[in-house]
Each structure stands twice: as structure tokens, then as C-alpha cells.
Amino acid sequence: QADLEQPSLQETTNFCKMDKDSLVGSSCDVTFTEINDINHKIRHDLLSLVHSDFFKYFKLNLYKQCPFWSDSNGYCVNRACAVDVIEDWDQLPEYWQPEILGGFANESVSADKARDDECAFLDQLCDKSFAQKGQKGPDIEYCDVEDFDHDESVLVDLTANPERFTGYGGEQSSQIWSSVYRENCFSMNETGQSLAKDAFYRLVSGLHASIGTHLSNDHLNTETGKWGPNLELFMLRVGNFPDRVANIYFNYAVVAKALWKIQPYLSHLGFCNAYHEDVKSMITSVVSNLDSKIFNEDLLFHDDISSKLKDDFRSRFKNVTKIMDCVHCDRCRLWGKVQTTGYATSLKILFEIDSDDEDVKQTIVDKLTKYELIALFNTFDRLSKSIESINNFEKMYNDSLLTASDRILALFKGNNFFKLLSNAGKSLSSSLKDRSNESLTLENQTEKLSSKIIDSKKLDVESIGNVTDEIKTALGNTVSEVTDIGGVNISNSDFIEHENVTEESLVRDGESEDEVNETNITEVLEKKGASERFEDVIMPPKKTVVKNQEEVTGNSWSNAWTTEIGNVKEALRFIFTSYVDLPRNIAKMALYKLNNLWNSFVGVPSYVNDVDPQEPAYKLSIQ
């Protein structure tokens, strides 16, 4: 419900407002940017590591009863909630087979027996057993490590059951999350509690946010049936809440510090070198990029009083891991169990390996069960994947905020389009200058022509002056409309058909055919060689000179015939020239649109009127 009240993606800028150069937390001497850099370096090796045969199998009891309340209130029936457990032992690689490992002398051993001995078998996989518990000492466990050895436990290939959107939600998951957050109500009121309480909250919130990131990143698009990132969902669950994003980074720092801390003792362990030689080198290359300053665990529980707080912290976190047994969706339960076990292991390493005695440290690491180690590295991988996804989502988010003009700008910049456009602008402006010169010549010609007309026809001086002024204005605009925008010469006049200044326009502008002696105009133009000079001037078809009224009325059939033929010719000419003009018109339209976009981008009004000012160039005679 709270999510429904969230602002829409476009209304929020929280994602961008995060200061990535600030520290991840008061107990972390590392910035968000530094963690991004570390993650970038280790991502590949970490991924290979968790796909290795040692780290990809996890064992858990999927059918354990919820210890806190009756869980008969529902199951997740989606296919996506299901976990594919390993039932067919034969499908495992050869080196996992009992006979290869020498774990079972008798090949006829029953499948059940094999399952029972699975733990022993897995222990034999490595040079050193991770399952030795040693004698009972003080409780240093943050999760129930006995869980893995349960009769009903199943072996799961984590890579075959990715953590992603399952559709699990509603009251059931809400109940789980509120129980998890309720564990954060520490009863003690002592110094340091606020830091511990804060750390506890950040751990569970970071887990919650990391799960939210994965289900948004690997989300089922019900329309296309494809899995992929869903930015809108991510923003609703995580992206709009910088504190949630920060908590993922905090968890990353906590787990990374735990790995850094056990690094010297890991070298003592034989990680299945016989089967996967790279495992050790992959661990080294991941952990060697981590730094002790990434998280300072000493700030949390540093004196005797706080040891009580630590006990409280430990038992509360253990409860969180147990709450995972109440999750109805198996796939969610699997990953909830893996990750809470991973955090529990990190906390054990951080808060219990505090002795100065190297042997004690080594013993604690040696006592880590194989499943704790698997959970630890897989939890680190989950956080690493979350951080990678957050960075991808941020790119998607920024892209979604780009306006259309920004996109064009980015495109132009990326393709060095400005250079091209400026070159185009130069050639355009020079061609326009040429055209302007031609137009000025035309203006002179027209003026001379006008005076000729005045002389020859002794017409009203004023009306001819008007005609000339109109022509001048039209020609003047052609020159003045060359605008310089941001160093790019784009002429609006290019979008105006200035070829319009034709003999026909002279005729039209010069009032009626009666007043302007068309023959004289043509004669003058011919004398001046105008047709050579004004190559781009489209000459209208010669008008049919109507000689006298009698001929017209006397032969109306032939008149109609001539008109129809004229119309057909005109139509054919129109079709033909349309094809010829098509490429040029497309180019002009593109330039026109670009100019409009540019004008709106730089915030100036559009100079070009969308309405075509010209009269149609072709007119059919309808009688």
C-alpha cells in the first residue's frame, strides 16, 4: 500500500541525489564510489567462484516447520517459487560421484543411503573437513548450523535456481518482513546500542533491498514472456529510497570485511584442488582487492557491557535466520536461508574472531562448516550483483530522464554531428549567399523590368512601385533570414521556395494579364538572357493565347478538348516532377524538422510558419 503512494519515476530524483563520494556509514571508511570500483574489479572472479562446483551447491531443509507461528496459512504455488532439488545423483559431474571420490566402496549402495551420507561425502570432497564441530563451547553462532545436517535436507544447485521475481508477496511476505524488523527492538538501553541497533537495522534492510533489487533486475515481463530489468519496479522498491541503496552498500562492506578477516586462514584450507584448481586463486583474487578499512567492527561491541548487547544481537539475528523457515515460497526461502546464513557467518567472523591469538583465529575458521563458507561467498555475490544492478538501473534511470532534444544532442555529440552540421551550415550559407546574389541580380533585373513595363505600357507608377516593393521584400527576406544559431548557419529561407520568383509571379503580382503585356516581359527576359541567368527559375508553361471570343464560342468542343488535354498534361507533369523532386523535398523536410527541434532546444521561437504560404504550384482548369 505504501508503495502505491510513491511518486512516479519521473517525479523523483533521489537516485541521482545520492552523494557517491560520501562514506557508506559511520563505521565504514569507504565511499560508494570506492565500493563500485572494488566491485567492478572482483565481479568476474566472484561470479566464476560461485559457479564453481564447490560453491554452487547448498544444503537446506526446505520443509522445516515455522518455529514462530502456524504456517498453515498458505503456500506459494507459482512455478517460479519452486526449487529444483538434486534428486538424480547421476546428473552431477563425474567428480561428484561417490565411486570417483572413493567415499562408497560398494556401488550397490542405495540412493537413500547415499543421501544420508551426503554430508560425509561432501566433506571428503575437500582435503580438510569443514564439518568438524569440536567440543561445545560458548555460543558463537548467529544461525542454526545444525540445520544443514537434517534428515530432510536437500541438496540444491544454486545456479539452477536463480534468485529472481517469483510473484511471492501480499500478506504472507509482509508478515515475514515485519517479524524480521521486529527483531530490531533491543531491550537494553546502553551506550553503543544505537550503533548496534543501527547496524542490525541496516543489515536486514540491506537484505530486503538486495532481494528487491534482484527481483526487479530479473523480472518477468508478462507481455513479452521475457525476463529482464524492470526500472519502474526497482524505483518503487529501492531506487527511490537512498537509505535502502546505502544499506546494500553497508552489507557489502560488512561481508567484505569478514572475507578480508579470514583471508590469512583460508590459505590453510584445501579447497577441492583436485577437482577445481582455480577455486583458491579465484578466492585470492577476490579477497586481495578488499581492504580492512571497509568496515570497522570494533566500533560496535568494544567493552564488557557491550558484550551483553552482543549476545542480544546474536540471538536476535539467529531469530532472523529462523524466520526464513516461515517463508512460503521455496525459492525465496532458499535464498533467504543462504543470505541470512551468509550474514550470520560474517557476524561470527567479525565479532567472535577478536582474539589476538592466531591459533584461536585459525580454529574458528577451521570450524566454519562448508555451508557457512558457501553461504558467505554466495551472499557476497548477491550483494555484488545488487551493486552491479544498481549501477545499471542508474544508467537506465538517467536515460529515461533525457528529453528528446537531449537525446538528439547526445546523438549529435557522439557522432561528431556538430562538425558535420557546421560544415553543412557553411555550405548551406555559401549556397544561400550565391542564391542571394542571384536574387539581388534578379531584383535589379526586376527593377529594370518594371521601368520597362512602365515605359512600354504607361501604367500607373504607384501600382508598379507596389509590385516592385513586394518583390524587393521577398528578395530581401531571402537574404536576411540567414540566421546564425550557436555557430551553425541554418537558413529558414532554405525552407521557402524562393524559386517562386518567377515570370508567373511577376504576372500574378502585376495585377491582371490585361495590364501586363506578357509577351513584352518574355521578350525582355529573352533579350537579357534571363533564362541562362536564372537557371533555377521555373518557367511556367506558355499560356494559351486566346485570340478572340468568336473562336472560343464558335468551337466549344475543341475548346473543351484543349482544356482537358491541358489538364492531363498538367497532371502528368505534376506526377513526373513529384518523383523528380521527391529526394530534395525529403531532404528539405528533414532539415526543416531539425531546425524546429534546434529552435525549441535553444529556446527560440520557430521562424518557419508551418502553413505553406505558397499557393498551389499547379492549377487545373475546371470549366
Ligand SMILES: Cc1cc2nc3c(=O)[nH]c(=O)nc-3n(C[C@H](O)[C@H](O)[C@H](O)COP(=O)(O)OP(=O)(O)OC[C@H]3O[C@@H](n4cnc5c(N)ncnc54)[C@H](O)[C@@H]3O)c2cc1C
Ligand atoms: C525472505 C524473503 C525472500 C524473498 N525472496 C523473494 C524473491 O526471491 N523473489 C521475489 O519475487 N520475491 C521475494 N520475496 C518477496 C518480496 O521481498 C516482497 O515481499 C514482495 O515482492 C512484496 O513486496 P511489497 O512491495 O509488497 O513490499 P515488501 O517488500 O514486502 O515490503 C513491506 C514494507 O517494508 C518496507 N520496506 C521495503 N523495503 C525495505 C527496505 N529495504 N528497508 C526498509 N523497509 C523496507 C516498505 O514500507 C514496504 O511497504 C521474498 C520475501 C521474503 C520475506
